[in-house]
Amino acid sequence: MAIWLWMGFIACVLGLLALDLGIFHRKAHAVHTREALLWTAFWVVLALVFNAAVYYMYEHHWLGIGLEVGHELTGKQAALQFFTGYVIEKSLSLDNIFVIALIFAYFNVPAVYQHRVLFWGILGALIMRGLMIAAGAALIQRFDWIVYVFGAFLLATAVKMLIVRHEKLEPDKNPAVRLARFFYPVSAHFEEQRFFTRVGGRRAITPLFLVLLVVESSDVLFAVDSIPAIFAITRDPFLVFTSNVFAILGLRSLYFALAGIMARFRYLRISLVFVLAFVGVKMLLAHHRPIPTWVSLSIICAILLIGVVASLIGSRRDTAPLACPLEAKDPAP
Numbered sequence: 001m002a003i004w005l006w007m008g009f010i011a012c013v014l015g016l017l018a019l020d021l022g023i024f025h026r027k028a029h030a031v032h033t034r035e036a037l038l039w040t041a042f043w044v045v046l047a048l049v050f051n052a053a054v055y056y057m058y059e060h061h062w063l064g065i066g067l068e069v070g071h072e073l074t075g076k077q078a079a080l081q082f083f084t085g086y087v088i089e090k091s092l093s094l095d096n097i098f099v100i101a102l103i104f105a106y107f108n109v110p111a112v113y114q115h116r117v118l119f120w121g122i123l124g125a126l127i128m129r130g131l132m133i134a135a136g137a138a139l140i141q142r143f144d145w146i147v148y149v150f151g152a153f154l155l156a157t158a159v160k161m162l163i164v165r166h167e168k169l170e171p172d173k174n175p176a177v178r179l180a181r182f183f184y185p186v187s188a189h190f191e192e193q194r195f196f197t198r199v200g201g202r203r204a205i206t207p208l209f210l211v212l213l214v215v216e217s218s219d220v221l222f223a224v225d226s227i228p229a230i231f232a233i234t235r236d237p238f239l240v241f242t243s244n245v246f247a248i249l250g251l252r253s254l255y256f257a258l259a260g261i262m263a264r265f266r267y268l269r270i271s272l273v274f275v276l277a278f279v280g281v282k283m284l285l286a287h288h289r290p291i292p293t294w295v296s297l298s299i300i301c302a303i304l305l306i307g308v309v310a311s312l313i314g315s316r317r318d319t320a321p322l323a324c325p326l327e328a329k330d331p332a333p
Contacts, residue, residue, distance in 0.1 A: 151283030271307025
């Protein structure tokens with residue numbers, strides 16, 4: 001049964017996370033750019049290797065995978081759908097990086113503790129997204145018209161993303177933060193990497209735990225946007241979940257690699273708006289004029305490329321030195 005593929009994949013992911021926190025990042029330290037880039041490359045390569053495995057799994061239908069009635073997939077179709085979903089989730093996670101950077105700045109989180117917050121935040125995100133994907137798959141299977149709702153929602157999200165700025169972030173008004181402060185006192189300072197401590201003999205939470213709550217709750221909002229987007233590419237829950245997981249696993253290293261230079265990519269967020277809008281339109285047309293996956297991948301990559309190139313050109317113009325004015329000639333005697 002395909003359930004064994006699910007269990008095997010989840011076991012591998014948990015093993016990778018255990019190695020990450022238990023061995024490679026056992027000692028708290030600030031993650032520098034070079035280390036972050038190496039880890040980013042590792043997670044990308046691992047996703048591509050898994051994509052090759054997806055091809056063979058679906059091509060040979062290991063344990064019956066890819067034989068769902070009405071949604072039979074060949075290896076080529078499955079691999080293309082996984083890769084397209086991965087690109088969408090990876091690109092949308094870039095917007096998440098903006099928010100995480102603002103959260104860390106708001107709470108003045110020392111760089112040495114940021115990896116721990118992201119590790120547990122991503123572990124929670126995997127669980128929440130798994131539940132949301134299961135719910136989304138069940139809704140689509142039971143109510144086929146729900147794709148129109150998802151499509152309209154993505155278009156509305158694109159419009160909202162265009163007009164709402166992250167600079168209005170107010171973590172103190174976050175319901176999860178308010179609830180935590182209602183039940184527990186909060187220590188005045190960070191207690192190294194600890195989430196819990198004791199204040200006046202009472203069990204208390206640290207500011208680092210509040211940061212974790214805000215990061216988790218912000219990811220829920222991003223998941224509400226990104227999960228419907230990937231259902232526009234594939235209805236296969238295994239491909240939806242695995243592409244989400246690989247995009248999230250690389251989010252930590254991608255944050256440390258790009259957080260310091262994200263301001264240079266000023267037009268990338270506009271590209272993400274067009275990506276969401278395109279995916280929303282794709283869902284609305286799913287029952288009438290379905291857009292092939294390879295066409296969707298090409299359009300999405302082109303939109304992202306335009307945003308990156310425009311950002312680099314704009315950044316270069318801003319940093320270009322001003323031309324020296326011509327020296328005035330001495331007046332004629």
